[in-house]
Amino acid sequence: QVQLQQSGPGLVKPSQTLSLTCAISGDSVSSDSATWNWIRQSPSRGLEWLGRTYYRSKWYHDYAVSVKSRVTINPDTSKNQFSLQLNSVTPEDTAVYYCTRKTGPFDDWGQGALVTVSS
Amino acid sequence: DIVMTQSPDSLAVSLGERATINCKSSQSVLYSSNNKNSLAWYQQKPGQPPKLLIYWASNRKSGVPDRFSGSGSGTDFTLTISSLQAEDVALYYCQQYYTAPWTFGQGTKVEIK
Numbered sequence: 001q002v003q004l005q006q007s008g009p010g011l012v013k014p015s016q017t018l019s020l021t022c023a024i025s026g027d028s029v030s031s032d033s034a035t036w037n038w039i040r041q042s043p044s045r046g047l048e049w050l051g052r053t054y055y056r057s058k059w060y061h062d063y064a065v066s067v068k069s070r071v072t073i074n075p076d077t078s079k080n081q082f083s084l085q086l087n088s089v090t091p092e093d094t095a096v097y098y099c100t101r102k103t104g105p106f107d108d109w110g111q112g113a114l115v116t117v118s119s
Numbered sequence: 120d121i122v123m124t125q126s127p128d129s130l131a132v133s134l135g136e137r138a139t140i141n142c143k144s145s146q147s148v149l150y151s152s153n154n155k156n157s158l159a160w161y162q163q164k165p166g167q168p169p170k171l172l173i174y175w176a177s178n179r180k181s182g183v184p185d186r187f188s189g190s191g192s193g194t195d196f197t198l199t200i201s202s203l204q205a206e207d208v209a210l211y212y213c214q215q216y217y218t219a220p221w222t223f224g225q226g227t228k229v230e231i232k
Contacts, residue, residue: 037221047169047212047223064220098168104175105159105216109168 002026004110022099125224142213
């Protein structure tokens with residue numbers, strides 16, 4: 001059974017960087033059949049896919065157009081986890097952030113982390 | 120991007136009665152290579168992440184009660200709860216995984232009448 005455990009600060013100041021980590025158990029971030037994604041949820045945007053990282057002989061990354069200039073998703077094979085960094089945040093980035101494992105649909109989800117952008 | 124539109128936004132159903140949620144995609148999500156629809160349904164309860172119920176439009180995930188069923192093809196899909204139970208009160212989302220960016224419907228709130 002795959003479990004995803006999220007960690008990171010719940011409050012970020014405007015213009016700073018939001019950073020979250022997702023620790024994986026029961027699978028490998030280097031899996032050749034899964035992708036590792038971040039999704040956020042807010043009343044104004046609903047469920048919004050932000051991007052993914054995955055390994056298919058080499059590492060790939062894809063990002064949503066809405067955040068592409070500000071987002072980085074990286075794997076950490078030594079710790080079997082992956083991370084989200086979102087730069088230059090504004091109050092519009094306030095949301096619950098989820099890490100997810102995807103093999104087709106989004107099979108497994110982290111517990112979620114409410115991140116508030118406020119001074 | 121593929122736009123997913125659910126209807127209704129909310130519905131109230133008596134215990135033991137049928138609940139039906141519709142989902143329409145702005146383009147077909149049918150994979151010609153395997154003749155399967157890349158459409159999933161999720162259930163979300165307050166304070167919890169979404170939970171996968173149905174994938175490939177009609178396949179129930181292991182452990183999901185058989186009162187949940189999915190149907191449809193191409194651009195029109197339905198999630199049916201055949202006999203609503205109290206524990207089914209939740210938000211339900213459809214999602215396409217045909218092509219990135221992966222997109223979700225706006226959600227349908229199911230309540231007890």
